[in-house]
Amino acid sequence: MGQEGVPRACGEVVRADGNLCGMNIPFLDKWRKRHGPEHGMTPAEALDMDPEGIAELLSECELLRAQAQSAGVTLDDSAASLTALDQLQPRWREDPELLPWLGNDAGLYLGTVVVRTVPGAGWHLRPDGQPVVLLGNGREVDVVDAGQGWAADGAPELSQLYAEIAES
Numbered sequence: 001m002g003q004e005g006v007p008r009a010c011g012e013v014v015r016a017d018g019n020l021c022g023m024n025i026p027f028l029d030k031w032r033k034r035h036g037p038e039h040g041m042t043p044a045e046a047l048d049m050d051p052e053g054i055a056e057l058l059s060e061c062e063l064l065r066a067q068a069q070s071a072g073v074t075l076d077d078s079a080a081s082l083t084a085l086d087q088l089q090p091r092w093r094e095d096p097e098l099l100p101w102l103g104n105d106a107g108l109y110l111g112t113v114v115v116r117t118v119p120g121a122g123w124h125l126r127p128d129g130q131p132v133v134l135l136g137n138g139r140e141v142d143v144v145d146a147g148q149g150w151a152a153d154g155a156p157e158l159s160q161l162y163a164e165i166a167e168s
Helices: 027-035 043-049 051-058 062-070 079-086 098-117 143-153 158-167
Strands: 122-125 131-134
Touching: 051 098, 051 122, 062 079, 062 098, 079 098, 079 158, 098 122, 098 131, 098 143, 098 158, 131 143, 143 158
Parallel strands: none
Antiparallel strands: 122 131
16 A cells, blocks of 8 residues: 555544655654745754754654553653663554554654763754764664664664663
């Protein structure tokens, strides 16, 4: 099935303009309404102009936060919360429609924790539009890809990946 008409976890339908290079990130719908191409600004330009605002949007992770809260886990943007996420029962793996959205959120949440706690780390958008974390040493971490792996397989563990990133 193509991306047109694919239901979102929140019940909406993915539109062609709601995707970022084939990856649906729900906050982008809100962003595009305020800053989209008709206003003359790309997401990368917005990140350059307002890195804190974009970081706030990337940190929403509503689906992951709801899943965690229903399991009694509070996501406070700390490394300890990543360990708590690693301990959750992966009930979402039974729902193939939920899995990719939760993986996106897990990656964005991992990135949020890294950006907020690792000196020199910040969000960066690749030319293809993929949000990644750029570390102070120049290393680029594809946190969304890591989140997808975590949601699907439990590996890499978010807390382990965070520890490796924080050490570098």
